[in-house]
Amino acid sequence: MTPITEVEGRRITLSNLEKVLYPATGFTKGEALHYYATAAGVMLPHLRDRPVSFLRYPDGPGGEVFFTKNVPPRTPEWVTTTEVPRTEGPARMVLVQDLPTLMWAANLVAEFHTHQWVARAPGLADRLVLDLDPGAPATVVECCEVALWLRERLAEDGIEACPKTSGAKGLHLLAALRPDHSSRQAADYARRLAVEAERAMPRLVVHRMTRSLRPGKVFVDWSQNAERKTTAAPYTLRARQQPWVSAPVTWEEVARCEAPARLAFTAADLPARLGTYGDLLAPLLDPRNAGTLP
Known part of the structure; x- marks a missing residue:
């Protein structure tokens, strides 16, 4: 039976939690979801308001790997999306604004990639x-x-x-x-x-x-x-030989x-690093640290 969990009031269907995504280490999809739940506090601020592309690898790095830029099929209606300009015409992309959306997206098994601009000011x-x-x-x-x-x-x-x-x-x-x-x-x-x-x-x-x-x-x-x-977002897992x-x-x-x-560093290393350093990229989130191009 496919488990359904509730995250901050949102019901999320999870699947194949025992599937091994990284054969070199035995790291499973369930462990990947646990990693994102653990890293959410530092990861979400770097995703928020940024349209996200997903590099999906549902069967692990050795299986099919493909980019999903538009809103994926069967995306829950409560997931925030935004219109983005493209040369071929506007499209809609996902915004990972909260923990339920992060966990829904993590269940897709994907790297998170973001633009260097936010949705309200594309380009x-x-x-x-x-x-x-x-x-x-x-x-x-x-x-x-x-x-x-x-x-x-x-x-x-x-x-x-x-x-x-x-x-x-x-x-x-x-x-x-x-x-x-x-x-x-x-x-x-x-x-x-x-x-x-x-x-x-x-x-x-x-x-x-x-x-x-x-x-x-x-x-x-x-x-x-x-x-x-787009560039791989801070704290994202990568589709590589190890997590x-x-x-x-x-x-x-x-x-x-x-x-x-x-x-x-693997997913197993991050909890200790977060305990020691917190978010080393926090300066990026403080407008007082923003520079100006010469």
Whole structure:
């Protein structure tokens, strides 16, 4: 029988709780739901008011993996949705505004991806993101070296960066912006930073996506600031071999990273980290910390 649970007055149908999503560790769908319930207090503020795309992997990372951007079929009527502009015409996307919606969405088995703008102001960037993606044999260790340089460069422009793991191979740098700039302006600024980083560290950094340029270097992906692009949200589980999480980290951890395992966190690691640090990305939520693009 499919269990039905009640969350803050909303009835949610859960399914296949014993299904193993991550065979390498035996991590089940029920454990994934428990993780999101545990992380909800810090995750929800970073999702709220942001249209969410879902990278679904209902049979685990080894099964079919596909993006769902529009409101999924059979979405409960109490889930908040919003209209978003697209080149082919307006569409509707989900807003994860509360715990019941988070748990309903978690039951879909999905990564959570968000834009760098909120629903009431599409295309006005209130976040800046730099996705540091290492090309083998480079790893997150090299990403950390690049991140430290970018942190100082952003600070010169009065912009405070916060790091988190991608939950895959690399590192994300996030910064709060006053929503006075278009997504195009944010992307142009991020591209200029990526070019500067390549000039400063030509043996380590590449700003172009061309695959042949990337082995052994860190690709500074500036393009995720574009209006249509999304980035893995803070605290989301990833569709990888293990239940890795896109986890906020301290700058001290970035500076001390000497091996990839030092910055690889799974769902099991997060409760202790939250107990120690709380939400390391809380500065992004304080309008007083929002920077202005030069």
